[in-house]
Amino acid sequence: xxxxxxxxxxxxxxxxxxxxxxxxxxxxxxxxxxxxxxxxxxxxxxxxxxxxxxxxxxxxxxxxxxxxxxxxxxxxxxxxxxxxxxxxxxxxxxxxxxxxxxxxxxxxxxxxxxxxxxxxxxxxxxxxxxxxxxxxxxxxxxxxxxxxxxxxxxxxxxxxxxxxxxxxxx
Numbered sequence: 001x002x003x004x005x006x007x008x009x010x011x012x013x014x015x016x017x018x019x020x021x022x023x024x025x026x027x028x029x030x031x032x033x034x035x036x037x038x039x040x041x042x043x044x045x046x047x048x049x050x051x052x053x054x055x056x057x058x059x060x061x062x063x064x065x066x067x068x069x070x071x072x073x074x075x076x077x078x079x080x081x082x083x084x085x086x087x088x089x090x091x092x093x094x095x096x097x098x099x100x101x102x103x104x105x106x107x108x109x110x111x112x113x114x115x116x117x118x119x120x121x122x123x124x125x126x127x128x129x130x131x132x133x134x135x136x137x138x139x140x141x142x143x144x145x146x147x148x149x150x151x152x153x154x155x156x157x158x159x160x161x162x163x164x165x166x167x168x169x170x
């Protein structure tokens with residue numbers, strides 16, 4: 001039983017199922033996710049995903065690479081498409097990789113953070129319900145309150161906190 005669309009396919013092997021990205025060799029980077037960092041905090045997105053029964057989730061921009069596109073270019077493109085923010089390549093910083101669900105997804109995604117300074121949010125493509133800035137103090141509260149459950153956002157926040165231990169401080 002294989003189901004697919006233009007981006008993914010569900011693969012079944014001896015009763016085991018997983019999702020593969022089409023046109024992405026196993027182990028290759030399928031896309032990019034980016035944590036936009038401002039002088040006051042970060043930019044997050046509010047979504048209502050069908051896979052989450054309509055529950056509101058708080059996420060960071062992310063998406064699949066286009067053919068021939070680097071993961072960094074993908075992350076910058078997704079940031080612009082989803083938030084309207086334009087960031088120079090010099091303001092993009094790698095945070096490693098994430099395998100979001102090794103039991104279900106054959107995906108490896110590059111994580112980045114971007115210094116967006118005080119650039120005002122533009123108009124995104126409408127994929128998110130809204131894009132908003134959250135201060136570092138509020139972000140710490142949200143993390144304690146377990147309001148952010150998205151693996152990409154959590155991994156990027158963790159990795160940035162390890163790389164720059166003082167960034168989340170007041």
